[in-house]
Amino acid sequence: MRKFDTKKDEYSRILQRQANETADVSQVVTNILADVxxxxxxxxxxxxKKIDGIELTALKVSEAEMVEALEKVPEKLLTVLKLAKEKITSFHQKQVRQGFVATDEPGVVMGQRILPLEKVGVYVPGGTASYPSTVLMDTIPxxxxxVAKIVMVTPPxxxxxxxxxxxxxxxxxxxxxxxxxxxxxxxAALAYGTETIPQVDKIVGPGNIYVATAKKMVYGKVDIDMIAGPSDVLIVADESGKANWLAADMIAQAEHDTLAQAILVTTDADLAEAVEAEVxxxxxxxxxxxxxxxxxxQNGKIILVKDLKEAVEIANLVAPEHLELAVKEPFALLSQVKNAGSVxxxxxxxxxxxDYLAGPNHTLPTExxxxxxxxxxxxxxxxxxxYLYYDEAALKEVGAAVAYFAETEDLVGHARSMQLRLEAD
Amino acid sequence: MRKFDTKKDEYSRILQRQANETADVSQVVTNILADVxxxxxxxxxxxxKKIDGIELTALKVSEAEMVEALEKVPEKLLTVLKLAKEKITSFHQKQVRQGFVATDEPGVVMGQRILPLEKVGVYVPGGTASYPSTVLMDTIPxxxxxVAKIVMVTPPxxxxxxxxxxxxxxxxxxxxxxxxxxxxxxxAALAYGTETIPQVDKIVGPGNIYVATAKKMVYGKVDIDMIAGPSDVLIVADESGKANWLAADMIAQAEHDTLAQAILVTTDADLAEAVEAEVxxxxxxxxxxxxxxxxxxQNGKIILVKDLKEAVEIANLVAPEHLELAVKEPFALLSQVKNAGSVxxxxxxxxxxxDYLAGPNHTLPTExxxxxxxxxxxxxxxxxxxYLYYDEAALKEVGAAVAYFAETEDLVGHARSMQLRLEAD
Known part of the structure; x- marks a missing residue:
């Protein structure tokens, strides 16, 4: 792990990570998108067949495969998944918004409606990064x-x-x-649709560099959640921090991926030493x-600062995905946090x-x-x-101003659309 | 203008527009981004100098230039701009959200904060698409x-x-x-920052294909509002529609750009004929x-349908930027509208x-x-x-479930971060 002192000119180096996109990946992905x-x-x-080495007979997971899978999963895991679902649901229900309507002016009604997307695609990675927790986090909201139809894709x-x-x-x-x-x-299948897989309105979920690049390329054709990179945590600790807990937290982050990043920012030099030894x-x-x-x-860092104010400044600069405030009075620091996915x-x-079941989402902004x-x-x-509604009288109130504005923008056709209505009886 | 009957298999052709991205543009933009x-x-x-043919001595608009400009603008335009600002502000203030906090479980506090972006860049096109109304619409929200700092860029x-x-x-x-x-x-300047222009967190505003391509390429490095394409309107009209008003509305849309699109969907064959003649x-x-x-x-269409239900189905399929409901009972149709930027x-x-001053934003999703x-x-x-807070007792309630969940995902380091806390006195 690299250690830093508090010199400001070191801060930019805290953020250094490996570049994770190459022209090579772009070309491969461009070809795959066009092919699909x-x-x-x-x-x-x-x-x-070519990439995963699997010869499929059907793309869709059958009802029989679904039943078989549910039988194979331990009862205990089902119970934990249901507990997680309950807690995640409870938190996310508080995010539901209502539209509004404004009727402040006579003859005028305007407002904003909130409408669900119709179809959503959830990408779930395969291999060692295949997490049931992510399925819950990306689907429940x-x-x-x-959303009327939620389609999941995942490599076999x-x-x-x-x-x-x-x-x-x-x-x-x-x-x-x-x-x-x-x-x-x-x-590509979710963005364009195929004979079997429906085209969706939005694609969410993490993936490797090929998935991330493909998501960026189809952005605009469909919406995407974000461009996700490797995971990171920044821990702010004062002298009340426990070295073995904090070391475990840094390791938990680091075990995801060699590109993952764990940073400890502490006011306590003894704690810094102790965490390093515990790691x-x-x-x-x-x-x-x-x-x-x-x-x-490669990416782990321990930074010694003079006070918690400086620690939070560094956190705001790094804008971590996860921010732990392992301090005596964490709520006192919260209002100073400006950039962090989850605190x-x-x-x-x-x-x-x-990550699992407290309630807040674990799909968070990285890098x-x-x-x-x-x-x-x-x-x-x-x-x-x-939406907007004006009655005739209300339109006559503002019509001339609108027509004038349009004329200053040299949009005579716009002005005329208004003037014809003003001239009518 | 192309006319369509109501056959479903024609619907996909309604959506046909020219492709607006080429490999050539991508290469030019890639080089410009790298250069900046x-x-x-x-x-x-x-x-x-090379692209606009202008040799600048300074990038920033000086205070003197600002004063000079304000003196040149007619008093009447200033009055209309201020009226527009007032109405746009009034509507957008209703969009302001509060965060939430949940304290339903003993020893647990969690919630969501809403925080302003720190720096935003507003792109304003030059030439004939240079609209003061867009400056208001993109800046006021x-x-x-x-937002602490709003930076505008626009070609000289x-x-x-x-x-x-x-x-x-x-x-x-x-x-x-x-x-x-x-x-x-x-x-590029807004995404990376230069000696003079600050790096921002998000870039908003319309632009030509080079601007749109650049925005897509820097997406992820900074956020962007959307990938904006040519403007469009879809008008649903019954027999109460006035041909000269609707023709004027179609022309107002069409005068923006040869790629713009105006579609009339009507239940009334006579109105369809009359609008065409009026156009x-x-x-x-x-x-x-x-x-x-x-x-x-190239893109204008008049479509005759058997009833308003079918008209709204077409609107939902097209997902227009602007949807006019020029019908006797427009509010009765609103709830059936699923896809439209503004109605x-x-x-x-x-x-x-x-477009100018009613209040709702005119920066809307296109294509x-x-x-x-x-x-x-x-x-x-x-x-x-x-944000999330658990006290010791609350953690002990769920800790074992979390550790078990982590183990099923083969993340032993995650499980340990929890177990060390459960084992402590």
Whole structure:
């Protein structure tokens, strides 16, 4: 782990991460998108064979496969999935918005309606990053928003199946259809539609660099949630921090991915030393030791600051995905936090609690994008539509001003649309 | 104008528009972005000379230029701009959201904060598409959201200046800084920052294909409002529609751009004929006749339907930017409208009213993207941040479930972050 002192000119280096896009990926993804747009299902079968090494006979997960999966999943996991669903639902229901109507002026009605998206695609990664928790987090807000059809895509495993836990989570969350296709080709299928897979209005969910690049390329054709990068945590700790807990929190972040980033910012030099020692100790017994070690060596940082004000300044600069405030008075710091996807307050709120079932969403802005992106929410699955009504008298009040404004913009046709109405009896 | 009957298989052709992106544009924009990222202001001066033919001595509009511009603008325009500001502000203030806090469970506090973006860039096109109304529409919601710094970029005119009406609108709307740079290079400056122009969190505003492509390319590095295409209107009319008003409304749309689209969907065959005749008549006297004529010939459509239900079905399929309901009972149709940027109800609410000063935003989703995009609003200038607090007892309630869930996802480091806290006294 690299250690930094508090010199301001070091701050920019805190943010240094590996670049994660190459021209090579763009070309591969461009070709895949064109192939799927042109050849539909046939392209999906061929690409799944070529890229995943799986020869599928059907893209859609059958009812029989769904039943089989649910039977394979331990009862205990079903119980935990249902508990998580309940808590996530409870939190996200508070995000539901109502439209508004304004009737302040005589003869005028205007407002804004909130309408659910009709069809949404949820991308679920395969392999070691295949998380049932993500299925819940990405689907439940869409259900609450009132999305009519939720379609999940995920690459098949080596047996040509989807992991039972993923299917169980999909069932519990309320996914309508599951398709065994992943990568850029799955994004293409959702963006363009194929014979089997419906075109959707929005694609959400994390994925590797091919998935992220494909999502960016189809953005505009459909909406997307965000461009997700590797995960990160920034922990602000004062002398009340417990070294072994904080070391465990940094390792939990680092075990995701070698590109993941864990940063500790502390006012306490002894704590900094102790966390570093604890990290080394705890890494030894970790199944994902190599991944976590690489992440911490490349991107992990411990920064000593003179006070908590400076710590929060650094947090706002980094704009972390997850921000732990492991301090005596965490609520006192909250109002100073300007850029963070999700904030975890106090010593008994480790980030992993939010990963699973506390309630707030775990799909969060990464790589400093908490400056402008938000946690996934019910808002992501609705659109707004404004409306306006003027009666004749109200129109006559403002008509001349509108026509004049249009003329100053050299839009005579606009002015005329208004003038014809003003001239009428 | 092409006429269609009501056969379903014709519907897909209603949506046909010219493709508006080419590999050529992508390459040009890629080079411009790289140039500005590397060379900053120097690249901006050079590109402005090369592309706009203007040799600037300074990028920033000076205080003296601002004063001079305000003196040049007619008093009447200032009055109309202020009226528009008042009405736009009044509508958008109703969009302001509060965060929430949930304290339903003992020892648990969680919620969502709404925070303004810090810096926003507003792109204002030059030439004939340079509209003071757009300056108001794109800036006022940002001010209401609480954005600390609003930076405007716009290409200089042939005299190396910005049009006085644009500067007046910027002043009235509350823009903090104006820079004389346009095109992809302006987008690059806002995305990366230069010596003079600050990096922003989000770029909003319409532009040509180079601007739109640049916005898409920097999306993820910063946020953007949407990928804007040519403007469109769909008018639903029953026998109560007035042919000359509706013809004027179609022409108002068509005069924007040869790629603009105006569609009339009506239940009344006589009205369809009459509107077509009126369009020809009114086009004759229009300054922008050539543009409007080309737009109507290429993209204009009149569609005859058997009833209003079918008319709204077509509207939902097209997902128009602007939807006029020129019918006897417009409010009765509103609830059936699922996809439309902004809806104009009744005969005395022409779309141009919304373009200028009624209140709702005129920056709207185009090219069918009202399926998933929304009108520009205060929401575009805030981000959300969630927060979570558990006390020790509350953590002990759910800790085992969280640890178990983490283990099923093979994330032992996650489980340990929880277990260490459960084991502690």
């Amino acid at each position: 747009e042109k050849n539909g299902d046939q392209a999906l079968f061929q690409l799944t 869409a259900k609450i928003a009132g 495993n080596q047996a040509g199946k989807v992991e039972p836990a993923i299917l169980a989570a999909a069932k519990i969350a309320g996914v309508d259809e599951v398709y065994k296709v992943g990568g850029a080709q799955a994004v 080394s100790k705890q890494l030894a017994a970790l199944p994902r030791q190599k991944i976590a070690e690489a992440s911490l060596n 975890f307050l106090g010593h008994h709120t480790p980030e992993v609690l939010g 400093g994008t908490a400056r402008f992106y938000s946690p996934l929410s019910v808002d992501d699955f609705v659109k707004k539509s404004s | 990222e590397k060379n900053g202001d120097q690249a901006l001066f050079q590109l402005t 940002a001010k209401i959201a609480g 005119n042939q005299a190396g200046k910005v049009e006085p009406a644009i500067l007046a609108a910027a002043k009235i709307a509350g823009v903090d800084e104006v820079y004389k740079v346009g095109g992809a290079q302006a987008v 020809s008549k009114q086009l004759a006297a229009l300054p922008r006749q050539k543009i409007a004529e080309a737009s109507l010939n 104009f109800l009744g005969h005395h609410t022409p779309e141009v009213l919304g 069918g993207t009202a399926r998933f995009y929304s009108p520009l609003s205060v929401d575009d200038f805030v981000k959300k941040s969630s």
